[in-house]
Amino acid sequence: MDTQITETVPTQNEEQKVETSKSKKRFAQKGCIVGCLIVVFVLFVIFIILIFLSNKIIKTFDLQYKAGNDQSETSISAEVQDESTKSAEDIEESTGSAEDLNQDTESEAGDTWKTYTNETLGFSLKIPLVSETSSGSCVWSESDGDHSYRPKEGIVPLKIFEDLTNNTVYLSIEYFYELGGKTTEDSHTYFSQCDKVTNSLAELKSTDSAIDAWEIVGAEVANDTELTAFIKEQYGSGCSLGAKTETEQSGVFDVTVSSGEADSLDEQIVVDCELNYIYVLKYYPSANKVISWGVGQSANFFSSYPYESLDNEIIDSFKFLEGK
Numbered sequence: 001m002d003t004q005i006t007e008t009v010p011t012q013n014e015e016q017k018v019e020t021s022k023s024k025k026r027f028a029q030k031g032c033i034v035g036c037l038i039v040v041f042v043l044f045v046i047f048i049i050l051i052f053l054s055n056k057i058i059k060t061f062d063l064q065y066k067a068g069n070d071q072s073e074t075s076i077s078a079e080v081q082d083e084s085t086k087s088a089e090d091i092e093e094s095t096g097s098a099e100d101l102n103q104d105t106e107s108e109a110g111d112t113w114k115t116y117t118n119e120t121l122g123f124s125l126k127i128p129l130v131s132e133t134s135s136g137s138c139v140w141s142e143s144d145g146d147h148s149y150r151p152k153e154g155i156v157p158l159k160i161f162e163d164l165t166n167n168t169v170y171l172s173i174e175y176f177y178e179l180g181g182k183t184t185e186d187s188h189t190y191f192s193q194c195d196k197v198t199n200s201l202a203e204l205k206s207t208d209s210a211i212d213a214w215e216i217v218g219a220e221v222a223n224d225t226e227l228t229a230f231i232k233e234q235y236g237s238g239c240s241l242g243a244k245t246e247t248e249q250s251g252v253f254d255v256t257v258s259s260g261e262a263d264s265l266d267e268q269i270v271v272d273c274e275l276n277y278i279y280v281l282k283y284y285p286s287a288n289k290v291i292s293w294g295v296g297q298s299a300n301f302f303s304s305y306p307y308e309s310l311d312n313e314i315i316d317s318f319k320f321l322e323g324k
Contacts, residue, residue: 005145020071020097034079046109057207078243087276098301112128112130113126113127113128113129114126114127114129115127115317116160117321118162118169118218119321121137121164121167121169121216121289121291122287122319122320122321123218123282123291123318123320123321124312124319125171125216125317125318126317127158127171128155128301128303128314130155130158131302132156132159132302132307133152133153133154133156133173133176134177135151135153135156135173135176135177135178136152136153136154136155137177138150138151138152138194139179146190147190148189148190148191148192149192149213150179150191151177151179151189154177155304156173156174156175156176157173157174157175158171158172158174159171159173159309160198161200161204163201163205163310164290166216166217167217167218168216168217170201170213170215171213171314172199172204172211172212172213172214173199173212174199175196175198176196177194178196178197178210179191179193180192180196181193199211212297212300212301214293214294216291216292217288217291217292218290219289219290221283221288221290222288226240227241227255227281227283227290228241231255231257235257235273235275235279236272237272237273238260238262238268238272239258239259239273239275240257241255241258242255242257242258243256244256244283249288249319250321251285252282252283252319252320253268253279253282253283253285254282254284255281255282255290257273257275258276259271261272276297277294277295277296277297278294278295278296278319279294280293281293282318284320285322290321291318294324295315301314
């Protein structure tokens with residue numbers, strides 16, 4: 001028996017339904033694509049806006065920072081300029097007395113100077129208000145079995161001590177620290193005390209004083225004979241007048257002391273003219289004045305930073321008062 005296969009042919013309505021379904025699917029796909037594109041576009045726009053705002057914020061902060069920094073630099077520059085002006089005024093002031101010179105200062109050693117003027121002896125000298133010195137402090141030490149006070153460097157005010165009865169002034173530190181309570185153990189020395197000692201004329205004139213000081217002596221001399229007598233009194237009976245070299249100050253001479261043919265220290269000791277140290281001898285013939293002092297074998301006055309000698313700067317500042 002033959003089986004009859006019947007082919008179903010879609011009707012027109014069914015074809016329209018299928019086509020409509022396909023159209024809806026295509027429309028939905030297109031809508032999805034468009035929607036995605038819109039979302040991407042919106043996100044892109046938001047991203048651009050965020051970048052723009054970020055740059056604007058960064059620029060705003062940068063301008064504010066620069067403005068604040070410029071203002072700070074201007075303020076600092078003004079303060080530095082003001083301090084420089086104050087220092088210049090301090091340096092240019094001539095005190096005219098030892099009391100004005102002897103002031104405490106918070107500046108680093110060597111930073112602030114004043115001019116000391118002595119009308120009696122007829123000279124001026126630029127002097128730092130403070131100096132760093134090895135006896136300016138002390139500290140208790142217990143390192144490596146130690147049990148003692150030990151000296152420590154410190155910044156100390158400088159002071160002029162006037163002894164005008166003897167035509168002399170001393171430049172030295174205002175105070176110093178002295179170790180005491182000395183004991184000896186196994187050849188080691190220990191100190192149980194550290195005392196602050198106020199400097200004085202009596203201390204400086206003491207023959208056993210170990211304090212750094214310049215003893216500046218002046219005199220009136222009318223000629224080379226009196227100048228030679230002054231040299232013998234200050235430097236030794238075997239010393240005599242050496243060469244004269246004119247300085248930058250017109251009419252003022254640097255004078256050397258001669259020990260004759262005694263070149264070595266042993267020979268100088270024999271003839272009583274020891275010159276194994278630095279000295280200053282200034283002569284002003286037209287004013288009949290001479291000023292002299294011994295600097296010593298090493299430097300006396302120091303700046304704290306950098307740590308260096310101030311001696312030459314003080315010496316170079318020396319001037320006789322003209323018309324005195």
